[in-house]
Every structure is written in structure tokens, then in C-alpha cells.
Amino acid sequence: MKKKYLTPLLFLAPSLLIIFCFVIFPIFFSLFISLTDFNVHSLVHWGNAKFIGLANYQQLFQDELFLKCIGNTLYFVVLMVPLALILSLTLALLLNLPFIKFRKLFRTGYFMPYISDSIAISTVWYWVVSKDYGILNHILSWFGIPGPSWLADPRFAMFAIVGLVVWRSLGYYAFLYLAGLQNIPEQLYEAAEIDGASLGQKIRHITIPLLAPTTLFISITSIIGGFQLFAEPLTLTNGGGPMDTTKTIVLFIYENGFRYFKMGYSAASSYILFAFIFIVTIIQIKFRDQEILY
Amino acid sequence: MRQTIVYGEPRKRIPPKELTAKLIVHFLLIIGLISTLLPLFWMVSTSLKTQEAIFEIPPRLIPKHVSIENYINLFQQEIDFARAFQNTLIVTTIYSIGALLIPSLAAYAFAKLRFPGRDQLFLVFLATMMVPSQVNLIPNYLSMKILGWLNTYRALIIPPLANVFNIFFLRQYMRSIPNELSEAARIDGASDRLIFFRVIIPLIKPALATLAILNFTGMWRDFLWPAIVATDNSMYTLQVALYTLFGQNQASTTFGVVMAGAVLVLLPLFIIFIFGQKFIIQGISMSGIKG
Numbered sequence: 004m005k006k007k008y009l010t011p012l013l014f015l016a017p018s019l020l021i022i023f024c025f026v027i028f029p030i031f032f033s034l035f036i037s038l039t040d041f042n043v044h045s046l047v048h049w050g051n052a053k054f055i056g057l058a059n060y061q062q063l064f065q066d067e068l069f070l071k072c073i074g075n076t077l078y079f080v081v082l083m084v085p086l087a088l089i090l091s092l093t094l095a096l097l098l099n100l101p102f103i104k105f106r107k108l109f110r111t112g113y114f115m116p117y118i119s120d121s122i123a124i125s126t127v128w129y130w131v132v133s134k135d136y137g138i139l140n141h142i143l144s145w146f147g148i149p150g151p152s153w154l155a156d157p158r159f160a161m162f163a164i165v166g167l168v169v170w171r172s173l174g175y176y177a178f179l180y181l182a183g184l185q186n187i188p189e190q191l192y193e194a195a196e197i198d199g200a201s202l203g204q205k206i207r208h209i210t211i212p213l214l215a216p217t218t219l220f221i222s223i224t225s226i227i228g229g230f231q232l233f234a235e236p237l238t239l240t241n242g243g244g245p246m247d248t249t250k251t252i253v254l255f256i257y258e259n260g261f262r263y264f265k266m267g268y269s270a271a272s273s274y275i276l277f278a279f280i281f282i283v284t285i286i287q288i289k290f291r292d293q294e295i296l297y
Numbered sequence: 298m299r300q301t302i303v304y305g306e307p308r309k310r311i312p313p314k315e316l317t318a319k320l321i322v323h324f325l326l327i328i329g330l331i332s333t334l335l336p337l338f339w340m341v342s343t344s345l346k347t348q349e350a351i352f353e354i355p356p357r358l359i360p361k362h363v364s365i366e367n368y369i370n371l372f373q374q375e376i377d378f379a380r381a382f383q384n385t386l387i388v389t390t391i392y393s394i395g396a397l398l399i400p401s402l403a404a405y406a407f408a409k410l411r412f413p414g415r416d417q418l419f420l421v422f423l424a425t426m427m428v429p430s431q432v433n434l435i436p437n438y439l440s441m442k443i444l445g446w447l448n449t450y451r452a453l454i455i456p457p458l459a460n461v462f463n464i465f466f467l468r469q470y471m472r473s474i475p476n477e478l479s480e481a482a483r484i485d486g487a488s489d490r491l492i493f494f495r496v497i498i499p500l501i502k503p504a505l506a507t508l509a510i511l512n513f514t515g516m517w518r519d520f521l522w523p524a525i526v527a528t529d530n531s532m533y534t535l536q537v538a539l540y541t542l543f544g545q546n547q548a549s550t551t552f553g554v555v556m557a558g559a560v561l562v563l564l565p566l567f568i569i570f571i572f573g574q575k576f577i578i579q580g581i582s583m584s585g586i587k588g
Binding site: 007008010011014015017018019021022024025026027028029030032033036046094097098100102103104109111112113114115116118119120121122123124126127128129130131135136137138141144170173174175178179227230231233234237238253256257260261266269270273274276277280281284 | 319322325326329330334336351353354355358399403405406412415418422427431432433436438440442458461464493518520521525536539543547552555558559562563566567571578581
């Protein structure tokens, strides 16, 4: 009986130890902290933290800045996800055409931004969308469009961030779509052709329904990623400017926790983020189970 | 009559309509590719410009005079970039090794050993993947503070090693190895340690290579955790150093130095991508489809 556990335990011990210490325990500890007023004084002496029940959560839902951060984050997701889906699907459909030359080269090229890191790529983007010296406004000027001051104008700052994120993930999502497209049996198209279906009809009635699992995966990944938007607005708009129009939930968590050291409050807001992501994950599981019926 | 030996459909002449369509599609793809790569190209180009040339209106895509002054400046900043590069290299390398060894041991237990509670434990591990990492930031920061690990390599390496995805990924791969192989070795009297190192590890080499690349590039890109636990200049990672450099130069005439820093941060990632593309794409499609 003892021996039955010994070998597995030896293999599992390192993982169990670090995952317990840095993942499982913190999940509960964070919940506990969120029920206290842990702040800068508590950092010096833990005894200074008081248990305050759900007060942090109550305060969060009355905190206009936090509500604004939720709104901004949702706005970002609503803009970014459909745009990323449409563009990446279009790109994948084009790349999948049988006569495309240099397909690998295209795939590699489109993929490049995806492997970049958020900070470096944000500094580059900052320079691309710069009002007077940026290449974007310069190109717009060829078409007679006066480019705005993207990052300083509250109306446009979020668009600049959406542009960055879509540009960066396009190649990755298109790659996932390409893999999905290759799984669609050729016979389906041939059958449709015999029935006289047009290209548009084939895409609408064969390609898009059969790509549904890929679309679901991309949507969920990008929604969850979108909820965690952080480094891009931190860099591009100096932590959520102008006028907090690009401040996201994670920026709120970060600022409260590590700038103002209101750690109880910050932990509570991280649990709200968790709730959002949890809902999205549940929806994914529901949908995925339905998918099997196809 | 050689003409009759045409493969598949006869395609002697491409109808002009089809030819136009092909050209248009290629044209669109090339335009898309250029706009995708343009920001990266512009980063390199800006980093090679002199200070005055950066602020030319209209902006010049290719610098008139190529200058490496930004790169020289980069290493004469308040922030020690060479040191940051070294820190990142040390942290990512040690992390990548640990992130192969520790999860592959656990994956072996989950994939090849039988013990009560195995599947339940695995489910608990999987369930933690639903929790966004931001939830753990404050507790882990406090742990680092109590342990006295703030501004040490340990803080940068050890907490990120708690990575359930790696276990999941390797377990999936190990399960695809037929049990007969390990069982045969077991009948011959091999211990689990021997089976693990001599039978399993050689068979999962492609998965290990994929994971090594994903972990290395993932760690190279990590920003939030290092920004919290490495607050001392000498412990900055490249990401934190670049972010700080950006903060100091964004509004001034020295933006070229930021672009030089970005090139330095991105170059290793691009090199790894070009050479390890096969593994990266394999890994992404595996993790992507499994979801």
C-alpha cells in the first residue's frame, strides 16, 4: 500500500510543491486578502490589516474608475474580437487558395508580430502612430486623410490599441484557421459544385460552419486575452490615458496593488476579473459539448 | 501526340479572368504582408537614424545616413542594458531547463503510473488554469517579500515554474506512447527511474524541443511579474529595462535609443522563430486544437 504511492509521489513532488505554493495556495490567500483592508501599513506589519468582509467588493461597484475600467475592457473586447476573426479568416481563406505561391513565406511573414513581446512592440507602435513623425499618419496623408493624434485623443486611443493587438495576433489566428481549413474534406466542395453552388455559398454553407470549432477557440482565446489587456495600454497610453479612456481592469489591479499598495482592494478587483473569465470559460465548455453533435 | 498527356484537368490556357483573379489575390497578400512587416522594418530603420533624421517630416522609410549612435547610446544609459540582457539570459535559460524537467516528471506520473486519486489530482491542476494569473500576483509578491526573495533570480525563476500547461502538454504527448514500451522494460526489471530516462525521455524529444522554445520565448517576453519583483536597477530584465527606457525617452528627442532597445529585445525572438519555426508551429497547433 505504501509502495503504491511512493513512486508517483517522488515524480510528482517538485510539481506539487511549487504548484501548491505559487498557484493553489495563492488563489485562496488572494480571496482572503480581498476581504481585508491590507494596505501600505499592513506591508510593514501584517497585524495592521483588518478583516472587513465584503466591503472592498461593495466599494468596487461604487468606484467610478473601476466601472470605467470594466467598460473600457469590454469595449476593447467588442472591437477587437470580431475584427481579429474577420481579418484572420479572410487571410486564411486567401492563403488557402490552391494557386498561392510562396505560401510558407507568407505564413512566416504574417506570423512575425505574434512572437514579439508586448513592451517592445508597444514602443514600436507608439512610434508608428505618432502624430507628426509616425508612418501611419504619413500613409494616411497620401490619401488626403489628416491623421489624428491617436494616443492623445480620447476618441482614438482605444482604436490605436485595438489596431496593435489585431495586427499582432492576425498571423497566429490565420494559422489556426488554415489548420482548420485543411481538415475540411474536399468532397464537400465538389458535391456543392455539382449542385451549382457559388463561391460565396460554399464559404457560407460549408467553410464557416465547419470552422466553428476553430472560431470558438479563437473567440475564447482572444476574449480571455482581451480581458487581461495590460502591457499595451501601460506603455502606449502611459497607463490608461487620455482621461482614463484606455484604462483596463488589469491596469486597475496593478495600480492599486503595486502603486498605491491597496492590496486588499486590488485582490478584490482581481477576483472580479476572475469572475468574468470564469463566465467566458463556462460558455466555452457549454459550446464545446454541443459541438460534438456536428 | 504529347499534348494529350495533361495531368488532371486540361489547363492549356488560363482564362484571362482567372489570371486577373490570381494576380489580385497575390497583390492583396503582398500588400497585407508589407503592412504587417512595415512597423518592424520601421523600428529597425528608426534605430539606425541620427537624432535629427528621426524627426524629419515627412518621415523617411530608409535612413539617409546609417548610424549606429543609438546602439552605442543604449549601453551608456542610466539603466544598465548589458546587465539586463545578462539577467534575462540567465533567468530564461534556467527557467527553460527547470520547465522541462519538473513538468516531465509529473507528466510521467499522470500518464504512465497508476495510483488512486490520479485523475482527480490532474483535474485539480487543470482547474487552476482557469484562474487568471493576476489573482496570484499579490499573494506571490507577499511570499517573495517574506522569503526575502525580492530582487533575486529565485523570485524571477521559481514562481513562474509553477506552470500547469507544461504538465498538460507533456502528459498528452506521453499518453500517445504505447504502454507496451514501458511495460516491456518493466518486465525486464527496469525501475521507473530507468524507464523515465531511458525509454520515455528519448521518445518525447520533439515535444521537449517544442516546449523548450515556447518556454524560452514565453519567459523572454514576460513583463508583469519581473516588473513587480525586480525593482532594483541591477535586477531589471530586458522587458523592465526597455519599459523604463521608454518612460524616460518617449517625449524627448532620443526616441531612436528606445527603438535600438526594442531591436535588441526582439532580435533573439526572431532568430529563434526563424530557426525553430517547425517546433513553434507544431506546439501552437497542438495546444490550439486541444484547447
